[in-house]
Amino acid sequence: MGMIAEDDFLNGHAFSFTKQPYLAALFETVIDRDTNITFVVGAGVSLDSGLPPWLSLIDRMCEQLRGDPVLMDLALRDRSDPMRRAELVLEMVLRRKAGWQPETVIRHALYRPRPSRLPLTGPLAEAIAQLGTRLGNRGRLITTNFDEVLETALGRYLPESEIKSYGLRSEVDHSRWSNSIGIGHVLHVHGLVRPKRGPLKPVILTESHFLEHGPKVRALILKQLQASCVIFIGVSLADPNLTGPLWDLRSGQQVRIRPFVLTVPEPPPQGCHHRDIKRYTLENARYLEDKLKMRPIFLKSYAQQIQVLGDLDLALSAGKSRYTIGASGDSNLEYGLRFTRALNKAYESIGCTGGSDSPERCNARKLSDRLHARLQPDSPIGWILTAIREGLLEEGYRVLEERFGLFLWLRARGDGGNPSPYALNLVGTSTYVHRESWSEFRQVPIEVDSTFPVAQAIFRGSAQLLNLSPPSPYGLWRGMLAMPIYAESRQFQAAIGSRGPDILTIGGITLNTTRYVDRLDPATNGNVEESEMSLLARAQSRELDVLKEELGRSMRAIIGVS
Numbered sequence: 001m002g003m004i005a006e007d008d009f010l011n012g013h014a015f016s017f018t019k020q021p022y023l024a025a026l027f028e029t030v031i032d033r034d035t036n037i038t039f040v041v042g043a044g045v046s047l048d049s050g051l052p053p054w055l056s057l058i059d060r061m062c063e064q065l066r067g068d069p070v071l072m073d074l075a076l077r078d079r080s081d082p083m084r085r086a087e088l089v090l091e092m093v094l095r096r097k098a099g100w101q102p103e104t105v106i107r108h109a110l111y112r113p114r115p116s117r118l119p120l121t122g123p124l125a126e127a128i129a130q131l132g133t134r135l136g137n138r139g140r141l142i143t144t145n146f147d148e149v150l151e152t153a154l155g156r157y158l159p160e161s162e163i164k165s166y167g168l169r170s171e172v173d174h175s176r177w178s179n180s181i182g183i184g185h186v187l188h189v190h191g192l193v194r195p196k197r198g199p200l201k202p203v204i205l206t207e208s209h210f211l212e213h214g215p216k217v218r219a220l221i222l223k224q225l226q227a228s229c230v231i232f233i234g235v236s237l238a239d240p241n242l243t244g245p246l247w248d249l250r251s252g253q254q255v256r257i258r259p260f261v262l263t264v265p266e267p268p269p270q271g272c273h274h275r276d277i278k279r280y281t282l283e284n285a286r287y288l289e290d291k292l293k294m295r296p297i298f299l300k301s302y303a304q305q306i307q308v309l310g311d312l313d314l315a316l317s318a319g320k321s322r323y324t325i326g327a328s329g330d331s332n333l334e335y336g337l338r339f340t341r342a343l344n345k346a347y348e349s350i351g352c353t354g355g356s357d358s359p360e361r362c363n364a365r366k367l368s369d370r371l372h373a374r375l376q377p378d379s380p381i382g383w384i385l386t387a388i389r390e391g392l393l394e395e396g397y398r399v400l401e402e403r404f405g406l407f408l409w410l411r412a413r414g415d416g417g418n419p420s421p422y423a424l425n426l427v428g429t430s431t432y433v434h435r436e437s438w439s440e441f442r443q444v445p446i447e448v449d450s451t452f453p454v455a456q457a458i459f460r461g462s463a464q465l466l467n468l469s470p471p472s473p474y475g476l477w478r479g480m481l482a483m484p485i486y487a488e489s490r491q492f493q494a495a496i497g498s499r500g501p502d503i504l505t506i507g508g509i510t511l512n513t514t515r516y517v518d519r520l521d522p523a524t525n526g527n528v529e530e531s532e533m534s535l536l537a538r539a540q541s542r543e544l545d546v547l548k549e550e551l552g553r554s555m556r557a558i559i560g561v562s
Contacts, residue, residue, distance in 0.1 A: 003289055004298050006282055010275055012419040014300045015307065015335055017325050022295040023308070024325050026260050029229050030135075030312050031320060035257065036228035038140040039128060040221065040242070044234025044264075046149045048122030048302065048462050051110060054236065058086050060109035064093045087206035103191075103199040110146055111195050121153040123461045124302060127309035128233065129153035132183030134316045139183040140228065142221070144235065144242075146193040146203070150186050158184045165192055167200030172216050189217045189241070214241050221245040230259040233305070237261065237288060246292040260295045261288065262305050267448045274447055300422050301446060303461030303484065303505055311335050314502050333502070342487040342561055343506050346410055349560030350427060357413060357425045364433050367558070371406045371430035374554050381554060384547045388539045397538065398531045403514045405477070406430040408555065409454050410507040412443055422446050424455060424508060453482035454508040461505070463548055465517040465536060479517035481536050482510045483548055487561035509555045511536070511547075 002021035004014065017024035029035055043053040052060060065072040071092065078085050093105050129150065132139040143150055154163050162184040166177040168191065177187040191203030204213050222245035224230055237243055246259070263285065268277040285296040299305050314333060315323035323333045347356075351363025359367055376382050385404070392399050408428045414420035426442040444452045448459050453466040463483035489502040515534035519527050536544065 003282075003285060003296055006279055009282060009298055009300075010278060013336070014298060014422075015304055017334075020297060022260065022297050025295060026231070026297060026308075027312060027315055027323075027325055029257065029260075031315050031323075033138070036138050036140070037135055038142060038224040038228045038230045039132065040224075040230055040232045040235060041128065041141065041143040041145065041150060042233070042235030042239075043145055044302075045124050045128065045143075046122070046145050046147055047234075048124055048460055049120050049147070049149045051145075051147055051149065055082060057106070057109050058082065058089060060112060061086070061089045061093060061105055064105065064108065065089075065096065067096060081207070083205075083207040083210055087208060090206055102205070103193050103201075103203050106146060106193045106203060106205065107195065110193060121149055121156075123306050124234070124309075125149045125153040126156060127306045127313075129157055129183070131309050131313045131316075133157040134313050135183060137181050140187075140224065141183050141185070142187045142189055142224065144190045144239065145188070146191060148192065148194060154184050154186075165200060167191055167202070168204070168213060168216060168220075169201055171220065187220075189220060210240065214244075217241040218244045218248075222248055225249055225259060226256070229257040232259065232261040232294075235261070237292075237294075243292065246294065250291065250293050258293050258295050260297060262297050262299065262308065264299055264302055264305060274445075301448075301459040301461070303458055306461045307335070307505065310503055335504075338489070338502070339504050339506070342489075342504050343411055343413060346487070346506055346559040346561055347413070347427075350408075350558070352427070355413075357410075358427055364428065367408070367428040368430060368433040370558055371408060371428055374406060374558075375404055375430055380550050381547070384543070384550060385535060388535045388543050388547075391540075391543075392535065392538055399535070400515070400531050402535060403476070405512040407454070407510045407512060408507070408558070409509070410559070411505075424452075424458065453480045454510050457482035458484055458505060458508050467516050467518045467520070467522050469522045476514055477512040478515055479513050479534055479536070480510045481513075481517065481548070481551075482508060483551065484508050485552060485555050485559070487556070506561065507555075507559070509551055511551060 002025060004020040008016070008019040012019055014020065015023070017027070030037060043051070047053065059076060062072055062075040065075060075089050075092065078088070090102055090105055094100055094102065097105070128141075132141060132154070141150065148165065151163050151165060162182060164180065164185050166180075166185065166187045168189055171177045171187060177185055188200055190205070192200035193203060202209065202213050204210060204217070218241055221242060225245055226249075232242070235242060263281070265278045265281040268274055282298065285298070288294040288296050297308075299308065318333050325334065350367050351359040358364075373379060374381050377386060389399055406429065407426065409424040410427050412421050412423040412425050421443070423443050423445045444450060444455050446455045446458045448456065450456055450459070451469060453464050453468075456466065457464045461484060463481065465479070465481055467479045468477055484505045485507040487504045487506050513534045513536060516528045516532055517534045517537045519533065519537070521528045536547075539547070
């Protein structure tokens with residue numbers, strides 16, 4: 001049995017080859033250059049691009065019945081089988097929207113409020129694209145998603161001529177995807193609904209769709225299970241089009257390589273504790289392991305999923321001689337060794353001595369001064385904020401006084417031989433100084449529904465703009481831009497002749513503001529007045545990207561990592 005034990009997952013390290021043998025098996029399989037890899041990607045990969053999962057998509061379709069509020073409310077409350085519910089809601093909407101096709105309903109629900117806008121890519125999709133590109137012709141890509149997020153991510157690594165989307169019909173009738181080579185050819189087995197172009201059919205969402213087209217989808221998945229190592233990412237394994245082929249293999253032909261599934265436990269229902277839902281998820285996975293012969297790999301966050309994919313890319317780039325699973329030594333690139341070295345260096349750089357996780361006295365003052373200096377008008381961050389403000393004034397916006405603060409967090413370290421908690425330590429701020437480490441120490445767990453935006457940013461592996469829910473523990477602060485801090489090793493990049501795969505999330509930074517960054521007021525659930533909105537909320541996307549890039553660069557300089 002290679003699944004992680006309950007106590008190890010709750011209290012120890014998830015990214016561990018000894019505690020989670022299936023993770024070691026995944027690396028050994030991907031590194032083996034004689035093994036073909038097929039990624040089967042679901043809605044979880046599109047979440048960080050702002051697109052809804054399947055059940056939320058159906059809820060959005062219900063909202064298209066707003067002309068009949070009673071009917072819309074009943075549709076939203078319906079707890080019948082999701083595929084049957086999708087069928088009923090789709091038919092109700094089509095009867096009320098003259099000239100609409102099923103894909104029109106889905107397009108407006110998927111890409112609202114602007115159905116013609118291309119979706120952005122997210123870090124998980126980019127990690128899949130980067131790893132897939134490294135695999136070359138060994139890699140294949142199947143998705144159950146209706147969007148082009150994967151194609152957008154692949155565009156960062158491949159020329160446009162090598163990226164092609166296929167629907168189920170073209171594959172079944174002409175084997176166009178099967179006859180193509182390379183990760184840039186994406187098979188949308190449930191169809192593709194594009195913002196600006198026609199769909200690739202059939203679009204499979206409802207019960208009748210699954211009954212009609214499901215056997216063809218299952219046959220395709222079964223073929224890949226027999227011919228390659230399949231890695232499921234971001235999928236719901238309640239989908240019969242995925243579980244059916246797995247059951248067929250178990251009860252009939254033997255699969256050559258047991259498939260893997262990367263899993264992050266869902267947020268706990270109201271009234272439940274995180275530990276309980278994680279224990280329950282592990283228990284559920286016994287079914288995947290015992291009955292469907294899968295190899296579930298549990299990770300504590302989407303950021304850890306991204307890290308695993310990044311390290312697979314690094315292992316492929318460096319080779320077995322450099323990325324040695326289970327070995328030790330300064331020359332080894334294994335994740336745990338690199339992470340410990342980078343994190344210890346960060347703590348040492350801010351003056352944490354004797355194993356302390358918070359700088360004391362003069363070191364605390366120096367750190368606070370350095371953070372404070374990063375917000376001054378003559379600093380790069382100050383220039384960017386000033387430019388955003390002046391641009392808004394030129395466009396005629398009313399801009400009130402706004403104050404900012406920087407808060408620096410680092411990943412927690414182990415204590416006395418105990419595993420390090422999956423948490424963040426507050427190590428310094430630009431707004432005040434604590435001269436004794438005990439008075440400044442604040443540790444927050446990294447959870448999806450944390451009240452600390454920085455913990456949410458680390459959990460999701462991407463920047464977050466969030467208002468603070470009252471009562472706020474931050475006093476005058478109303479909103480934050482929270483983002484991860486990465487350590488990037490240029491030494492190893494030079495050694496393997498590649499840029500990008502050796503990246504570690506070692507902490508987070510928040511840019512706090514006295515204004516709101518979201519238009520929904522958390523105190524009243526009403527809309528925030530335009531003048532009360534932060535520069536961060538009204539900045540253009542390219543201005544915000546420049547700001548995030550400079551924040552990351554500045555914080556890496558402060559903590560001494562490249």
